[in-house]
Amino acid sequence: MTLSRVNENGLVLLGCGKMGSAMLQGWLAQGLNANSVTVIDPHPSQWVQGLVQQGLHLNEPLPTTPAICIIAVKPQMMGDALPALRALGNGTTVFLSIAAGTSIGAFADALGDQSPIIRAMPNTPAAVGQGITALIGNAHINDADMQMGEALLSAVGQTVRLASEDQMDAVTAVSGSGPAYVFHLIETLAAAGVAQGLPKDMALQLAKATVAGAGALAQAADEDPTQLRINVTSPNGTTAAALEVLMNETDGFPALLNRAVTAAADRSRELGKE
Numbered sequence: 001m002t003l004s005r006v007n008e009n010g011l012v013l014l015g016c017g018k019m020g021s022a023m024l025q026g027w028l029a030q031g032l033n034a035n036s037v038t039v040i041d042p043h044p045s046q047w048v049q050g051l052v053q054q055g056l057h058l059n060e061p062l063p064t065t066p067a068i069c070i071i072a073v074k075p076q077m078m079g080d081a082l083p084a085l086r087a088l089g090n091g092t093t094v095f096l097s098i099a100a101g102t103s104i105g106a107f108a109d110a111l112g113d114q115s116p117i118i119r120a121m122p123n124t125p126a127a128v129g130q131g132i133t134a135l136i137g138n139a140h141i142n143d144a145d146m147q148m149g150e151a152l153l154s155a156v157g158q159t160v161r162l163a164s165e166d167q168m169d170a171v172t173a174v175s176g177s178g179p180a181y182v183f184h185l186i187e188t189l190a191a192a193g194v195a196q197g198l199p200k201d202m203a204l205q206l207a208k209a210t211v212a213g214a215g216a217l218a219q220a221a222d223e224d225p226t227q228l229r230i231n232v233t234s235p236n237g238t239t240a241a242a243l244e245v246l247m248n249e250t251d252g253f254p255a256l257l258n259r260a261v262t263a264a265a266d267r268s269r270e271l272g273k274e
């Protein structure tokens with residue numbers, strides 16, 4: 001689907017930090033006109049300020065009925081930020097929030113209970129077009145609205161639709177926060193390489209390329225990740241020695257990652273109540 005509805009009627013982006021900027025970059029690359037975009041952010045980056053020359057509206061009054069308003073501020077800032085959007089509520093403007101924790105019900109309370117609202121959870125690989133976003137809409141979202149939301153998020157990666165909003169805490173814990181776990185894996189794999197005698201730069205290069213290559217193979221291969229792991233593991237070889245440590249039932253990777261994902265999902269649920 002093209003971004004024609006957004007180009008014709010406009011897009012408001014509330015909050016243009018890490019995620020807002022990553023998405024905006026993808027939309028512009030996919031053909032969104034800068035002059036269809038209004039960004040509201042108290043401290044816009046140099047990059048966003050530079051887009052004003054291409055027609056982007058920065059901290060200007062809101063258009064009357066934009067096609068969509070993307071909410072990309074921190075959950076803790078919602079109380080301060082949402083009143084600025086009330087004029088767009090209960091109309092045809094679709095609200096799409098990417099905030100962790102904040103429920104569709106909380107947005108309906110703040111913006112009007114007739115408002116079409118999509119809740120989405122992207123992740124930072126969106127900055128290189130390789131994100132994944134889960135979405136769910138409320139009862140006022142029609143097919144065309146959902147397609148518009150998906151078209152925008154597809155500009156920065158894959159999309160999946162959720163069956164229920166309850167799934168969003170788990171999604172946040174797996175793919176929203178997940179890139180941080182993988183970056184930590186890169187950091188710790190490189191540090192372990194240094195401990196084994198490698199120079200720091202080379203250890204980091206090896207760790208980054210290994211994670212990137214394994215990720216690309218997992219996406220491209222017909223085999224599932226279990227088979228791909230088995231393919232690396234020679235009987236009585238080096239990988240088997242490492243996996244014996246990593247797959248330990250009590251303090252191995254599965255137990256550790258399960259605890260980490262549970263902590264993230266619990267925090268997402270808490271954020272929804274704050």
Ligand SMILES: NC(=O)C1=CN([C@@H]2O[C@H](COP(=O)(O)OP(=O)(O)OC[C@H]3O[C@@H](n4cnc5c(N)ncnc54)[C@H](OP(=O)(O)O)[C@@H]3O)[C@@H](O)[C@H]2O)C=CC1
Binds near residue numbers: 043073074
């Ligand atoms: N980072 C991530 O990996 C992901 C984040 N998210 C969600 O995305 C949202 C944004 O996160 P992220 O981009 O990391 O955060 P950032 O802090 O990078 O971006 C938020 C932006 O909103 C601005 N802002 C603060 N108050 C207002 C206001 N009242 N009106 C307009 N803009 C305001 C901030 O300005 P200033 O810095 O000056 O306060 C900042 O530029 C969060 O809700 C988060 O849960 C979702 C998926 C992944």
Ligand SMILES: O=C(O)[C@@H]1CCC=N1
Binds near residue numbers: 100172176177
């Ligand atoms: O850490 C957070 O709360 C946000 C949501 C998912 C990724 N970053």
